[in-house]
Amino acid sequence: MRQLKQLQSQLTTRGLLSHTDTIAAVIAFCSLAPAGDLNHARQLFDRVVFPNRFMYNTLIRGCSNSSNARMESFVLLRHMMAQGLSPNNFTFPFVLKSIAEKPAFDSLLQIHCMVIKTGFASQVVVMNALLHVYVFSGHVCLARKVFDEIPHRSIVSWNSMIDGYSRIGDCSNACSVFGFMKSSGLEPDEFTITSLLSLCAESNNLEKGRILHHYVVANRMDNDLIVGNALLDMYGKCGEPALAQMCFDRMPMKNVVTWTSLVRSHATNGSLSLARCFFDQMQEKSIVSWNAMMDCYIRNDRSHQALDLFERLQTSSISPDEVTLINALSACSQIGNFFEGKRIHDRIVQSIADPSLALLNSIIDMYAKCGHLEAAFHLFTSLNTKNVVSWNVMITALAAHGKAMEAVELFKTMECSDFFPDGITFVGLLSACSHGGLLEIGRHYFEAMEAIYNVPHEIEHFACVVDLFGRSGYIGRAVEFIQSMPMKPDVVIWGALLGACRIHGDVKIGMQVMSQALRSETYGSGLFVLMLHLFCETRRWDEVRKLRKLMNEGGLRKVEGKSLIDIGGEIHEFLVEDIRHESLSKIYLAVDQLTGHLMSLATVSSSLGTLLHMEEWEVLHS
Numbered sequence: 001m002r003q004l005k006q007l008q009s010q011l012t013t014r015g016l017l018s019h020t021d022t023i024a025a026v027i028a029f030c031s032l033a034p035a036g037d038l039n040h041a042r043q044l045f046d047r048v049v050f051p052n053r054f055m056y057n058t059l060i061r062g063c064s065n066s067s068n069a070r071m072e073s074f075v076l077l078r079h080m081m082a083q084g085l086s087p088n089n090f091t092f093p094f095v096l097k098s099i100a101e102k103p104a105f106d107s108l109l110q111i112h113c114m115v116i117k118t119g120f121a122s123q124v125v126v127m128n129a130l131l132h133v134y135v136f137s138g139h140v141c142l143a144r145k146v147f148d149e150i151p152h153r154s155i156v157s158w159n160s161m162i163d164g165y166s167r168i169g170d171c172s173n174a175c176s177v178f179g180f181m182k183s184s185g186l187e188p189d190e191f192t193i194t195s196l197l198s199l200c201a202e203s204n205n206l207e208k209g210r211i212l213h214h215y216v217v218a219n220r221m222d223n224d225l226i227v228g229n230a231l232l233d234m235y236g237k238c239g240e241p242a243l244a245q246m247c248f249d250r251m252p253m254k255n256v257v258t259w260t261s262l263v264r265s266h267a268t269n270g271s272l273s274l275a276r277c278f279f280d281q282m283q284e285k286s287i288v289s290w291n292a293m294m295d296c297y298i299r300n301d302r303s304h305q306a307l308d309l310f311e312r313l314q315t316s317s318i319s320p321d322e323v324t325l326i327n328a329l330s331a332c333s334q335i336g337n338f339f340e341g342k343r344i345h346d347r348i349v350q351s352i353a354d355p356s357l358a359l360l361n362s363i364i365d366m367y368a369k370c371g372h373l374e375a376a377f378h379l380f381t382s383l384n385t386k387n388v389v390s391w392n393v394m395i396t397a398l399a400a401h402g403k404a405m406e407a408v409e410l411f412k413t414m415e416c417s418d419f420f421p422d423g424i425t426f427v428g429l430l431s432a433c434s435h436g437g438l439l440e441i442g443r444h445y446f447e448a449m450e451a452i453y454n455v456p457h458e459i460e461h462f463a464c465v466v467d468l469f470g471r472s473g474y475i476g477r478a479v480e481f482i483q484s485m486p487m488k489p490d491v492v493i494w495g496a497l498l499g500a501c502r503i504h505g506d507v508k509i510g511m512q513v514m515s516q517a518l519r520s521e522t523y524g525s526g527l528f529v530l531m532l533h534l535f536c537e538t539r540r541w542d543e544v545r546k547l548r549k550l551m552n553e554g555g556l557r558k559v560e561g562k563s564l565i566d567i568g569g570e571i572h573e574f575l576v577e578d579i580r581h582e583s584l585s586k587i588y589l590a591v592d593q594l595t596g597h598l599m600s601l602a603t604v605s606s607s608l609g610t611l612l613h614m615e616e617w618e619v620l621h622s
Contacts, residue, residue, distance in 0.1 A: 023044060023048060023055075024052065024054050024055050026041075026044060027041050027044050028054075028058040031058045031059050031061065032058060032061060032065075036062070038062050038063070038066050041058075041059060045059055050083075051083075053080070053085050053087075053088065056076055056077075056080040056091070057088070057090050057094070059076060060073045060076050060077065060091060060094050060095060060098075061094045063076065063098060064094040064095070064097045064098040071098065071099070072098075073094060073095045073098035073099070074095055074098065074107050074111070077091065077095050077111075081114070086118060087114070087120075089120060089125055089126055092111065092114075092115055092120060092126045092129060092130075093126060093128075093129040095111060096111060096129040096132070096133050097129065099111070099133060100132065100133045100136050100137075105137065105139070108133055108134070108137065111130070112146075115130060121149060122151055124150060124151075124152055124153070124154050124157065127146060127150045127157070128154065128156045128157055128160060130146055131143050131146045131147055131150070131157060131160045131161065131164075132160050134146060135160055135161070135167065138167070138168070140164040140167070140168055140170070143160070143161065144161065147160075147161045153184075153186075155186060155188075155189055155192075158177065158181045158186065158192065159191050159192050159195065161177050162174050162177050162178060162181075162192060162195045162196065163195045165177065166195045166196065166198055166199040169202060169203055171199055171203050171205055171208065174195070174196060174199055175196070175208065178192065178196060187219075190221060190226050190227050191226075193212060193215070193216060193221060193227050194226055194230040196208075196212055197209060197212055197227075197230035197231060197233070197234045198230060198234070200212065200234050200238070201230075201233055201234040201236075201237040202237070204237065204239075206235075206239075206240065209231075209234045209235070209238060212234075213231060216231065222250070223252055223253075225253050225254075225255060225258070228247060228251045228253075228258070229255075229257050229258050229261055231247045232244050232247045232251075232258065232261045232262060232265065233261045233265075235247060236261060236262070236264060236265025236266075236268065236269070237265075237268070239269060241265045241266050241269040241271060244262060244265040244266075245266075248262045256282070256284050256285065256286045256288075256289060257288075259278065259279075259282045259289065260282075260289045260292050263276075263278050263279045263282075263289065263292055263296070264296065266278065267292075267293070267296030267297075267299075267300070268296065268299070270300075272296065272300055272302065279293050285316075286318070287319070287320070287321050287323075287324065290309065290313050290318065290324060291323045291324055291327060293309055294306045294327040294328070297309065297331070298327060298330050298334065301334070303330075303331035303332070303334040303335045303337075304331075304335065306327065306328070306331040307328065307331050307332070307340060310324065310327070310331070322352075322355070322356055322358070322359050325344060325348060325359060325362070326362045328340075328344050329341060329344055329345075329359075329362040329365070329366045330362065330365075330366075332344065332366050332370065333365055333366045333369040333370065334369075336369065336370050336371070337370070338366075338367075338370035338371070338372065341366040341367070341370055344366075345363050345366075348363070357383075357385060357386075357390065358389070360379070360383060360390075361389050361390050361393050363379060364376045364379050364380050364390070364393050364394065364397075365393045365397070367379065368393065368394075368396075368397030368400070369397070369400075373397060373398070373403075376394065376397055377394065377397075380393075380394045386417075386419070388419055388421070391414045391419055391421075391425065392422070392424045392425050395410055395411060395414075395428040395432070396424075396427075396428035398410060398428075398432060399428050399429070399431045399432035399435065402435060403432070403436075404433060404435060404436020404437075404438055407428065407429060407432035408432065408433070408438070408441060411425070411429050411445075420453070421453055421455060422455060423455055423456070423458055423460070423461070425455075426445065426446075426453075426455060426461055426464075427460050427461065427464060429442075429445055430445065430446060430461060430464035430468065431464055431467075433445070433464075433468055434464055434467045434468040434471055437472060439468060439469070439474075442464070442465065442468045443465070443468070446464075446465050449461065457486075459487060459490055459492070459493070460492070462481075462482075462485050462487075462493060463490075463492045464496075465481060466478050466481060466482060466493055466496040466497055467496040467499070467500070469500070470497055470499065470500020470501075470504075471500060471503065473504055475497070475501060475506055475509055476509075478496075478500060479497070482497065497509075
């Protein structure tokens with residue numbers, strides 16, 4: 001740019017910059033060249049009395065490539081048409097590219113009208129650009145109307161339409177368009193197949209995925225790296241890690257995406273050790289690879305390993321991104337590691353000038369789940385912008401900390417702030433009412449969900465109401481409520497009811513619940529454990545023995561509970577009769593000493609009680 005400005009000075013001195021072709025060339029360089037300066041291009045453009053269409057097009061194209069000036073493209077288009085200059089087939093695609101990043105529906109409709117009025121509805125390049133923006137903005141029905149109006153569709157037209165249906169999970173229409181595409185005589189390319197395979201992966205449609213695999217092999221597309229990666233990902237997400245491994249082994253070329261998909265495939269299907277083995281074998285890792293492995297650990301309740309991986313990442317040449325930090329905060333939340341969570345928060349404050357709202361929500365969630373509710377609430381109130389997730393995190397946090405009325409008041413504040421609650425909001429709100437004994441308030445909000453807020457009832461909301469009735473002592477009403485449900489009760493529903501039976505010692509209904517759960521085969525070890533506790537607390541030892549025998553015969557075992565303790569910022573995890581800790585001998589020695597001390601205290605207490613009893617007897621009989 002320094003040399004260009006020197007040249008510009010020479011042109012100005014010699015009176016050559018006023019020539020249309022010269023100024024147009026300078027504007028084009030400043031707008032489009034990697035070493036250009038878009039602001040300088042706009043300053044030159046504004047000095048031109050009668051800019052021509054080429055100048056407008058180059059400046060519009062430059063704005064479309066700049067994240068800070070994309071919306072300026074639409075303003076330039078309007079100025080251009082106001083000056084009587086007609087756009088051409090280069091103008092509209094770049095304007096549409098600009099608004100595709102942040103689709104503004106009103107602007108999009110205006111551009112659509114301009115396309116029709118100026119006669120460009122027959123231009124496939126322009127219509128493809130319009131189709132892409134409608135798809136990208138989620139208006140798939142309008143995209144289909146544009147698609148149907150394209151007189152001569154290209155492969156881009158078909159791919160955009162298939163991608164649109166894939167984005168909304170509409171497998172039927174996507175496959176229908178694919179069928180029409182083949183019948184029209186146009187052969188699909190790798191992008192067509194990739195969109196369809198991605199749709200099969202997200203919708204867990206293994207049958208259609210297998211059909212596409214046969215098509216890929218028959219048309220010799222299986223050597224394509226993009227298609228191979230999509231196949232691998234599809235089989236992994238559809239629960240077929242062996243087939244994913246087969247695809248991996250047969251691929252002639254592999255990249256970091258291939259390896260990452262394989263790692264995720266094994267991890268999500270329960271083979272964490274195998275996933276870690278392949279992860280360690282990767283010669284090249286991207287931040288996506290690290291994030292995928294961390295996420296797999298967290299989803300499988302292995303937060304310690306996730307944080308260990310996070311520490312290892314920080315010693316590598318790859319810098320963590322916001323997804324990494326969200327994963328690390330989630331791991332801290334799971335195990336209550338406040339020390340590490342606070343350290344991550346401090347790092348975010350120091351290194352990220354403008355953290356995303358998703359990252360800030362994760363920090364709030366970490367503070368709340370680590371027991372620092374005041375810090376979570378302070379950060380929540382300091383947010384300049386909030387979304388429904390922010391409110392959900394805080395309402396759920398208040399519910400978990402027993403602040404029932406505070407959760408209800410925060411929900412009211414959320415309404416006054418023009419935020420619309422969703423299903424997760426009501427799970428948190430109903431849970432707060434249940435734990436706080438707010439029966440009538442909980443019933444009101446459950447009934448208002450569909451009637452007022454237009455939020456459909458899910459099984460989780462029914463479970464909250466069952467728990468609400470049960471904890472309040474209305475077990476009979478809880479049973480009636482379950483009988484009126486539009487869906488079959490699951491193990492969570494039965495667990496909530498059985499938990500209420502245990503609280504109130506209702507053995508009769510508890511036995512009916514177990515019988516019903518066994519008949520419907522919706523049970524797990526948790527229900528048996530609840531029933532065992534109920535029998536033990538009501539001293540029904542014969543039933544305890546029978547139930548234990550039934551559990552042993554059915555191969556049901558109680559899920560081992562684990563405890564976590566924070567000592568000096570380090571989290572220690574242990575189970576009953578645990579022998580894994582490195583300080584095992586010292587821990588058990590301390591436990592034995594503590595047990596001995598307590599037993600000696602009990603002996604002294606018993607002796608004192610006997611002595612006092614004897615003294616009391618002597619006084620009474622003296």
